[in-house]
Amino acid sequence: MERVASTGSVAAPPVEDSAPSAASEDRAPKGGPPGPCADGKDNDADGLIDWQYDLGCSGPDDPTEGGLATRHLDEGWSVFEPSADTRIIYVSSSAGKDTYPGTSPKKPKKTLAAALSVAREGHPDWVLLARGDVWHESLYYKEGRSRREPFVIATYGDSATRPLLKTGAGPAIERPGLRYNNFAIVGIAFYAHTRDPDSPEFQGPEGSKGFNFYSKPNKTGKGVLIEDCWFHFYAGNSIQGEGSNEDIVIRRNVFTNSYANGSHAQGLHSKNVSILLEENVFDHNGWYRRAGSPDDKQAGGRGTMYNHNTYSVDQHRTTFRGNIFLRPSSIGNKWTANAGAGSTSDIVIDDNLYVDGEIGISLGGNDKVEPLRFKNITISNNVMLNIGRSRPTNRTLGWCIDVDDWDGGKVTGNLCVNQPDPGLNNVRALAVDGVTRDVRITGNVFHGLHTSKALVVFAGGSDQNGIVFADNRLQGLGDRALLVRSIEALEGYSFQGNAYEIAPGSRPFELEGVRSDFEGWKNVSGETGSERKLAFPEPVRSIEGYQRSIGGPPTIAAFIEGARAQSKLHWRPEYTAHTVNEWIRAGYGR
Numbered sequence: 001m002e003r004v005a006s007t008g009s010v011a012a013p014p015v016e017d018s019a020p021s022a023a024s025e026d027r028a029p030k031g032g033p034p035g036p037c038a039d040g041k042d043n044d045a046d047g048l049i050d051w052q053y054d055l056g057c058s059g060p061d062d063p064t065e066g067g068l069a070t071r072h073l074d075e076g077w078s079v080f081e082p083s084a085d086t087r088i089i090y091v092s093s094s095a096g097k098d099t100y101p102g103t104s105p106k107k108p109k110k111t112l113a114a115a116l117s118v119a120r121e122g123h124p125d126w127v128l129l130a131r132g133d134v135w136h137e138s139l140y141y142k143e144g145r146s147r148r149e150p151f152v153i154a155t156y157g158d159s160a161t162r163p164l165l166k167t168g169a170g171p172a173i174e175r176p177g178l179r180y181n182n183f184a185i186v187g188i189a190f191y192a193h194t195r196d197p198d199s200p201e202f203q204g205p206e207g208s209k210g211f212n213f214y215s216k217p218n219k220t221g222k223g224v225l226i227e228d229c230w231f232h233f234y235a236g237n238s239i240q241g242e243g244s245n246e247d248i249v250i251r252r253n254v255f256t257n258s259y260a261n262g263s264h265a266q267g268l269h270s271k272n273v274s275i276l277l278e279e280n281v282f283d284h285n286g287w288y289r290r291a292g293s294p295d296d297k298q299a300g301g302r303g304t305m306y307n308h309n310t311y312s313v314d315q316h317r318t319t320f321r322g323n324i325f326l327r328p329s330s331i332g333n334k335w336t337a338n339a340g341a342g343s344t345s346d347i348v349i350d351d352n353l354y355v356d357g358e359i360g361i362s363l364g365g366n367d368k369v370e371p372l373r374f375k376n377i378t379i380s381n382n383v384m385l386n387i388g389r390s391r392p393t394n395r396t397l398g399w400c401i402d403v404d405d406w407d408g409g410k411v412t413g414n415l416c417v418n419q420p421d422p423g424l425n426n427v428r429a430l431a432v433d434g435v436t437r438d439v440r441i442t443g444n445v446f447h448g449l450h451t452s453k454a455l456v457v458f459a460g461g462s463d464q465n466g467i468v469f470a471d472n473r474l475q476g477l478g479d480r481a482l483l484v485r486s487i488e489a490l491e492g493y494s495f496q497g498n499a500y501e502i503a504p505g506s507r508p509f510e511l512e513g514v515r516s517d518f519e520g521w522k523n524v525s526g527e528t529g530s531e532r533k534l535a536f537p538e539p540v541r542s543i544e545g546y547q548r549s550i551g552g553p554p555t556i557a558a559f560i561e562g563a564r565a566q567s568k569l570h571w572r573p574e575y576t577a578h579t580v581n582e583w584i585r586a587g588y589g590r
């Protein structure tokens with residue numbers, strides 16, 4: 001790791017600010033002496049002191065100021081250490097002047113443009129924005145030296161409020177160029193304020209994507225980190241390229257209220273990229289108002305089936321973990337693979353939380369010409385609740401997981417539960433379709449879903465082989481709904497150890513158009529499981545109940561408000577997907 005003495009003028013450390021500020025004392029850990037990130041000392045001798053200035057501190061309670069290399073995770077946040085030649089530029093809209101050198105927090109630059117003009121391309125320079133300040137500028141970035149010596153745009157100061165960039169119709173982040181490498185943007189709030197119909201500053205829906213990273217053929221996008229930022233009211237965000245796009249990390253950001261006027265907008269669109277998407281919050285992306293509502297005059301952005309919280313095309317080696325996906329226009333995570341067999345591959349979608357929208361996870365959208373388009377896919381330990389609730393497109397569907405044209409994978413340990421609205425008739429937990437082989441569907445719970453269709457739909461027939469459906473728990477509500485429907489014969493399937501809770505006297509299985517009770521199902525499917533009442537510790541667990549368990553207002557709206565307020569300096573573990581999911585899972589004995 002880089003451990004550099006703070007000598008010389010290049011790093012311009014704020015040593016003169018060595019007295020602890022009132023804010024650092026206020027934010028000291030309760031009940032003991034202040035820890036290293038709030039003790040007024042430069043514990044790691046890098047010339048930067050405490051959480052206000054040292055990017056080794058994630059906050060005043062962080063127990064370490066240094067000791068980890070750049071890009072390592074500490075308390076879940078990326079740390080940065082200056083290199084020997086790092087130049088640090090401070091910028092404050094409230095206290096700065098562009099005639100200042102910017103190399104000390106006492107004499108910061110005023111505008112982002114001036115600050116960035118003195119940071120150097122190809123160097124591990126840092127531009128630090130004063131927290132609590134507001135700019136009306138888009139942000140440029142430069143490229144750093146390497147993944148471990150990136151160009152860094154981050155924050156400093158006594159305020160715990162992210163610096164706010166009100167970019168109007170302009171982008172959040174821009175850079176003319178055909179590649180994007182080795183930079184980190186951390187802790188900035190970006191707001192397309194003139195696109196927000198609920199703001200007095202609203203002008204109209206004209207606008208830009210928040211970011212649109214792009215690599216040309218033979219160019220690269222790599223070593224990129226976007227962390228703890230907030231992207232609000234943009235016309236989507238995008239990462240793509242015909243070149244090589246690897247090592248893109250999107251962690252602990254908040255993406256809200258993307259919408260477009262007459263075109264498409266996603267919370268995050270990506271194509272031909274390898275991404276780690278971790279512990280972000282996506283809420284209400286792809287739409288501003290529900291389709292068919294009477295007043296669409298002020299702005300566009302009606303809900304549409306083409307807009308989603310994330311939209312991933314021809315993706316590879318990508319992991320979505322621990323994210324919260326709320327209220328998309330249509331799908332929480334839409335995936336397509338448009339370049340033939342295996343054109344999306346090695347995907348892990350693990351331990352995310354999905355609430356509302358029309359569909360949770362769909363791997364199988366678009367082109368049906370090519371078989372086996374999705375290779376080596378894992379969907380595990382996700383929790384889906386209230387899918388379909390807001391009816392953004394004015395349809396009445398709520399689907400959890402779609403498996404279509406897969407070549408190997410598993411769907412395991414997921415919960416699709418608690419769809420209490422009897423007005424949604426087209427509800428299902430799982431569909432397996434297309435030319436699909438070698439998929440294990442195990443240990444999932446499908447429970448408490450009002451539907452008049454089937455909880456699980458198999459296309460069946462000769463296109464599907466090596467499908468194992470085992471140890472799942474299914475419950476039907478009412479006697480109209482089917483638990484399992486297979487359109488064609490189930491030759492390529494095996495059924496083991498599932499448990500079905502069945503309304504008395506109903507025939508909730510259908511194979512090739514013929515309905516049956518459990519005895520009939522066992523005969524045609526070879527099922528080794530059982531029909532029984534499902535015994536769960538607490539079989540109805542909801543977001544409302546979760547809110548109650550943490551002492552908050554028992555509403556989905558209050559949960560959404562809490563999730564959207566997440567930031568590094570206001571981090572609440574109770575609004576992480578993993579914590580919520582553990583509580584929901586416990587109700588179902590998982």
Ligand SMILES: [Ca+2]
Binds near residue numbers: 042
């Ligand atoms: Ca310290």
Ligand SMILES: [Ca+2]
Binds near residue numbers: 042
């Ligand atoms: Ca230090």
Ligand SMILES: [Ca+2]
Binds near residue numbers: 066074
């Ligand atoms: Ca630390």
